[in-house]
Structures are given as C-alpha cells and as structure tokens.
Amino acid sequence: MDNGENYRLFLSGEDEGLQQIISDHRKGLTLYLNSLVDDIGTAKELAFETFAEIAVKRPKYDGKSSFKTWLYSIGHNIARAYIRKQKRIAVVPLSGEEQNALVISLESAYIRDEERIMVHEALSAIAPQYRQVLYLSYFEELDNGEIAGIMKKNKRQVENMLYQAKTAMKKELERRGYVYGQR
Numbered sequence: 332m333d334n335g336e337n338y339r340l341f342l343s344g345e346d347e348g349l350q351q352i353i354s355d356h357r358k359g360l361t362l363y364l365n366s367l368v369d370d371i372g373t374a375k376e377l378a379f380e381t382f383a384e385i386a387v388k389r390p391k392y393d394g395k396s397s398f399k400t401w402l403y404s405i406g407h408n409i410a411r412a413y414i415r416k417q418k419r420i421a422v423v424p425l426s427g428e429e430q431n432a433l434v435i436s437l438e439s440a441y442i443r444d445e446e447r448i449m450v451h452e453a454l455s456a457i458a459p460q461y462r463q464v465l466y467l468s469y470f471e472e473l474d475n476g477e478i479a480g481i482m483k484k485n486k487r488q489v490e491n492m493l494y495q496a497k498t499a500m501k502k503e504l505e506r507r508g509y510v511y512g513q514r
Contacts (some may be wrong), residue, residue: 335398342389353382356399360406367410377413381406446509453503461496468493 337355341348357378364381365374384390384405392401454462460482467478475489482489 335392335394335401338385338392338398341386349382349386352385352402356402357382359399360403363403364406364410367407368414373413374410377406377410380409384409449504449507449509453500453507453509456503457496457499460492461499464489464492465496465500 337348337351361378364377
C-alpha cells in the first residue's frame, strides 16, 4: 500500500516516483472517474489531468488520509469541474432540415474557397499591369478615374487595360478548368 512514498520521491526530483504513481493508480482512477462521467474516453482524459495536476502544481500531501484517497479526491474535483462545465454547454440537436442546410452551407463555403484560390492563382499568372488594374478595380473598388491617377494613365487607357485584363483573366481561368455560369 502506497503511503505517499512515491509522491515524496517525485517531489524530491525522482521522476520514477511519478511513473510509479501512474502505474499503480491509472486503471483504478480511470474506472472511478468513469463512474462519475459515464464515458471511458473522458475518464481517461480526466485521469491524465489528475496526474498532470500533481506533476505540475505539486499539491501538498499531508498524510491525513491514504495517498489513494488523496489522489482520488483530486480526480473527483477535476471530474466535478468537467461535469459543471458540460452542463453550461447546451447541446441542441439539429433537425434533418437544419442538418441538410448546414451541409449545403459548408459545401458552398468550400466551393467558394476553392474558387478564391483558383482566382488568386490565375491573377498571379497574368501580366503585372493587368493584375494591378483588376486589383484596384475589383478589390479596392476604385473608379477608372482614380485608377488612372494611381497608374499614371488616362481614363481611356485604364478602360482598355481593364478590358484586356478581364480577357486575360478569363482565358487563364478557362485554362485552369473554371467553367463560367456553374453556381
């Protein structure tokens, strides 16, 4: 029966003490915690947290109870905190329609992300002046007059450059397999 000798050994700097505590108490502590949370996976995690707590925080063991009782009370407190936290988290099951809407929403978001990546890659592949004029027009939402001022061109040159940039972008996207009108 362990009277805390392994814990004192660990506190004095011997890691073997903690290893022995874990070896001696892991199964029993896990089964005890499972009786509180009714989930063996969670019980294993809580047992790990218990051992981590004594390893990191190094609480004082005064010897008034058996070491096992002291250790299990730490595990009990950790499990109770976990249970309180779980009660605060409300889990609302989704209806079939809500679940389908969520799946469709996630698929749409994925497709939009893929399209953004393709657009970004296509932008990188076209001429720098085309990339610049498209960026200023579509991402910065500047009008042709403002773009002309930034690029030191006249408004007509910007209009022509935008047309050429759109044409180049369309060709690059088609080359990459993008099909217009599929949404």
